[in-house]
Amino acid sequence: MQVNLFPRSAVLPVRAFFAITLLAAAVLFASEHTNAQQSASVAISVKDHRFQPGRISAPANRPISIRVKNLDSAPMEFESVSLRVEKVIAPGSEGVVNVRALAPGRYEFFDDFHRETRGVLVVE
Numbered sequence: 001m002q003v004n005l006f007p008r009s010a011v012l013p014v015r016a017f018f019a020i021t022l023l024a025a026a027v028l029f030a031s032e033h034t035n036a037q038q039s040a041s042v043a044i045s046v047k048d049h050r051f052q053p054g055r056i057s058a059p060a061n062r063p064i065s066i067r068v069k070n071l072d073s074a075p076m077e078f079e080s081v082s083l084r085v086e087k088v089i090a091p092g093s094e095g096v097v098n099v100r101a102l103a104p105g106r107y108e109f110f111d112d113f114h115r116e117t118r119g120v121l122v123v124e
């Protein structure tokens with residue numbers, strides 16, 4: 001007589017349980033990974049050739065999206081050597097500057113059309 005210790009009817013639910021557990025773990029991992037990569041947003045304005053505020057802060061290790069509003073009647077160019085970005089923003093208009101995930105530190109930026117207009121992004 002053949003003894004089947006693991007009848008099909010018992011093995012299948014166990015397999016299904018493991019498959020569902022693995023799938024759930026994969027989904028959880030993927031969503032955590034997505035959260036880590038979700039960009040942080042910061043906003044800044046330029047008025048009378050001054051950044052307002054002059055210092056903005058953002059979390060480390062996440063891409064950063066900087067919304068720059070130009071309230072002046074002259075075009076400006078948001079630029080940063082350390083952030084490796086530059087973007088011209090028309091008067092009365094706004095632009096979004098996307099920055100890679102950064103290590104903690106201070107990253108200076110300026111208006112390339114008015115070099116005295118300077119600000120700093122503090123990443124912590």
Ligand SMILES: [Cu+2]
Pocket residue numbers: 077079086112
């Ligand atoms: Cu430039």
